[in-house]
Amino acid sequence: MRMKFFVANWKMNKTVKESLNFLRDFIPLIKEIKDREIGIAPTFVCLESVGKTLENTPIKLCAQNVFYEKKGAYTGEISPTMLKDLNVEYVIIGHSERRKYFQETDEVINRKIKASIDEQLKVIFCIGEIIEERQSNMTFDVLKRQIEKGLENINNPSSIVLAYEPVWAIGTGIVASEKQIEEAHAFIRDKLKEIYSEKADSVRILYGGSVTPENIHAIINIDNVDGVLVGGASLDAQKFSKIVKYEKQK
Numbered sequence: 001m002r003m004k005f006f007v008a009n010w011k012m013n014k015t016v017k018e019s020l021n022f023l024r025d026f027i028p029l030i031k032e033i034k035d036r037e038i039g040i041a042p043t044f045v046c047l048e049s050v051g052k053t054l055e056n057t058p059i060k061l062c063a064q065n066v067f068y069e070k071k072g073a074y075t076g077e078i079s080p081t082m083l084k085d086l087n088v089e090y091v092i093i094g095h096s097e098r099r100k101y102f103q104e105t106d107e108v109i110n111r112k113i114k115a116s117i118d119e120q121l122k123v124i125f126c127i128g129e130i131i132e133e134r135q136s137n138m139t140f141d142v143l144k145r146q147i148e149k150g151l152e153n154i155n156n157p158s159s160i161v162l163a164y165e166p167v168w169a170i171g172t173g174i175v176a177s178e179k180q181i182e183e184a185h186a187f188i189r190d191k192l193k194e195i196y197s198e199k200a201d202s203v204r205i206l207y208g209g210s211v212t213p214e215n216i217h218a219i220i221n222i223d224n225v226d227g228v229l230v231g232g233a234s235l236d237a238q239k240f241s242k243i244v245k246y247e248k249q250k
């Protein structure tokens with residue numbers, strides 16, 4: 001059984017105070033929930049205070065990025081060891097915004113994944129095609145390349161969660177169709193099976209891209225959708241709690 005996983009990716013939003021205000025509102029809204037996993041990825045500078053507030057809750061502390069070296073002269077970077085020290089459980093790697101604005105390549109992403117696993121962090125590994133790739137029928141080629149290169153020489157997928165995020169659906173309000181999501185997730189599952197055989201069955205595959213309380217119900221019920229990675233709608237405690245509960249909108 002793959003437990004459904006709901007992850008808030010706050011990106012470059014919320015000060016420490018704003019993050020703690022969110023948690024004050026959010027924690028009571030989800031405290032009865034036991035049959036699914038919830039993660040929150042604040043900015044690096046909020047990890048410590050958010051982590052302390054989450055200590056006696058079931059919510060998992062997640063980071064949005066990491067560097068692949070343990071320590072050294074890498075101005076501005078944060079290592080897996082440092083994240084582990086703050087009780088971070090999951091780290092998001094390969095987000096399309098990192099690929100686009102910070103030129104992260106499949107090779108860099110692979111190094112980051114390996115370094116994180118070495119440090120006993122779990123990884124939320126993001127993949128997804130840009131609009132031009134979808135329009136030229138290259139979606140599956142792109143996903144194949146991203147999976148093969150990103151997971152190169154990673155022999156056990158037990159610390160990995162995949163996140164399929166079509167780049168054209170991120171922050172645009174354009175959600176992928178149910179058919180597009182189903183096809184992509186089935187493709188990813190097959191690809192994982194090719195690499196990891198039966199171990200692939202327990203790997204969760206999240207969907208990300210314009211998830212809202214209005215569309216979560218349809219998305220979460222698609223085959224091979226094991227949760228969601230949420231940007232914009234996760235900034236609001238009410239909205240994110242509705243997504244986690246996937247209540248139908250009245």
Ligand code: PGA
Nearest residue numbers: 170171209210230231232
């Ligand atoms: P969005 O972002 O929900 O704002 O589309 C998703 C993501 O980037 O993970």
